[in-house]
Amino acid sequence: MGKYGPTIKQIRTSKNITLKETYIGILNKSFAIDFEKGMYDIKFSKMLEILNRIMVSPEEMIFIHNKYKLSKLDNIMENINTNNLKTSCKYITKKLENINKTINHNDTKTNLKYMQLTLLKNINLKENILKKEE
Known part of the structure; x- marks a missing residue:
């Protein structure tokens, strides 16, 4: 299934939301950059906070992550x-x-x-x- 960080970056940048707006108070800048490169995974609770910030539901994120295809x-x-x-x-x-x-x-x-x-x-x-x- 792969790492979700690059998908979050894709969504975030398509909505013109900055790295700072997305991760402030959730992840530090260097970890956020590495997360978006797919180098790390994060806790589900932090993922939910990030999805809330970029205004995307977990289902939408998974749909996008799966290249807009249903399982x-x-x-x-x-x-x-x-x-x-x-x-x-x-x-x-x-x-x-x-x-x-x-x-x-x-x-x-x-x-x-x-x-x-x-x-x-x-x-x-x-x-x-x-x-x-x-």
């Missing part, structure tokens, strides 16, 4: 038709199978999305059972 998992989630989720348990099951083929089960974000779909499937099943009972 395989994000692509699957993006293409889910919400109407089908509400009406078709088979549709949800198929999406869960697709995700299960591509996911890294050690990744928290991926597991959360997988659990979301599993929950939607279970809610859908319950609603269908209730409708049939009526």
